[in-house]
Structures are given as C-alpha cells and as structure tokens.
Amino acid sequence: MPELPEVETVRRSLEPVLVGRRILKVDLARPGLRLPFPGHFAHRLQGRTVTALARRAKYLIARLSSGESWLIHLGMTGRFTIIAPNGRPHGLGEFYYETAADAVARGPHDHVAIDLEDGWRLIYTDPRRFGLMDLIAPGAEASHPLLKDLGIEPLGNEMNAQTLAKALRGKKAPLKAALLDQKIIAGLGNIYVCEALFRARLSPIAPAGSLVTRAGGPRLGLERLVGAIRAVLTEALAAGGSTLRDYAGADGAPGRFQQHFDVYDRAGEACTRPGCGGTVERLVQAGRSTFWCPRCQRRGDP
DNA sequence: CGGGACTCCTGCCAGC
C-alpha cells in the first residue's frame, strides 16, 4: 500500500484516535519487524501520551509526552486497524475484525497491539514484515540514521525545479531510479514515479542528469516533472491513496486512486493520452517494474 | 563515489 499519499491517509486516520490519548498497554507478538524493536519498546510507550502525529516522507512519527518519538514505517504491507471502544472497527468499508473479542484472537501477521485510553485499540498488521518501528531520543529526530539523509518532501516548499536540478545534475542513473531514491525526493514509490513520468511525458530510461542544462538549471521537462509529481500526489491524496491488494486507511476505507492510473499495472493497454495511439509497456529497471508509454514518453527539452 | 544486484518475508495468481 504505502507511498506518500497512502502514509498520509493513514496518518489522517490515526491522528484523531491517537493524539491526546495515553498509551495504556503495548503487546508485541514477536521481537521485531524488519529491524528488532528497540530495547524496552513496550515499556517506553506505555503510560505516555501521544502529543502529535507527523509524517516525514513515508515515515510516521508519533511524538510522546516523554519527549521520545515513535518512528513507524509501513514497508510494503504494513497497516493499522483501529478498533473503537464498542468493539467495532471505526469508519467505513471492510474490516479485519468484527468485534473486540476477535481482535484478542489475533491473526498470524498482527505484530503489535496498542491499547489506548477510553477503550480504543490499534493493531499493526504486516505480512511481509518489511515495516519497522523505533524510538528516537528527545531532540534526535534530525540525526536519526533513517531520517537524516532523506531528500526533498515532494509536497513541500523545497520541491521546485531549481532544487531538483541541483540534485539531479550529472546523474547518469535512469530517471526512474533517481526518483525512487529517497535521498533525492523522499516519499515517492513505484506507482507514483511511473504515473508522474507519464504525465510529464518523460522517459524512465533517460539519464536523470539529462533534465539539467549545462549551466545547472532545469530543462522544460524537469519543470513539467515537478508539476506532475505535485499533481499526481495531490490527486491521490484527495482520493484516499491507492489500494491494490489490501485495505488503505486505518479506518478501513479503501483508497480510490488506483481507478485513475494511466500506466501502472496497465501493460498491453492503450495509452490514455488523446491522439497518442501507443501501448503501455512493462520494463524492469533495478529489479522493479516500470510501466510507461514509449511512444509519448521521451527525453528532452521540450 | 555511483549504480546495480541481492536480500529480507509472505501471499497470490497465472500457467502448466
């Protein structure tokens, strides 16, 4: 599920439940996820109140009354389920649990259960366990190894053609790979990179540096790319993200943006660009699928 | 150093 729009959707779902509430009990079903849980993890969460729930790139950061920050990454398959005090899942759509009693009988991939004040409960589920959780000492967020090298926040003020030109200048890596690199832009994943490249009519195999002029400024294609990234993320966010194989929001409501994909997972289908007449193709780059229309996605300026 | 391959893990689905 989770690229930036999905993580932000989860953040918005969790925020009203989590923020301002005390964590009463944390139950871990295993020693860790992709990384081991930090020492005394449950103990350091219990009794603390969540004062804010922020997002940086694809990370959720829950700030705690102890001054520590609870860092969460959903990996490929991580998700939260919110269980309301009456035992029923909160929100709309389909749910993993029907009652609080079911929630106690946890599934094999429910790794963390969090009991909050007022009878609210969160379950973290992650079949592939590519997610992670950590605790960050007070004041140490900026120097955390997983956060310190993150690049531009793609919906933030820094996201402009000038800044990106500086980051891409001289890069020989394919544009697709550069946009997936979280040290350059932090928050894009495979879906939204494919969709943004399509909208900007840029080739995923062009060298990233080819979008930068000799003098170091952005070519027109890079200007288009900045707009395309902002637009596709904004639209995806408004649709509650994309849901492919599981549930999107922690309130159980699936995202709807997958209905608007132009290229992702559409290999063999007709290009949606009016008058193009091309066909969407699948290509493997660095072990990951790229979906694109070779007919209308070309390198260059304009 | 930059860039690509490999790795972690489980589930699902197309194809035989």
Add this chain to the structure above:
DNA sequence: TGCTGGCAGGAGTCCC
C-alpha cells in the same frame, strides 16, 4: 486440482 515460478506498494547492504 495442485504445484511452481514470478511478482508485489520498500529500502538497506554489498560488490564492482
């Protein structure tokens, strides 16, 4: 029907 291989929204680590 049942097995197998390939593929999946991520990203750190290794090696050239």
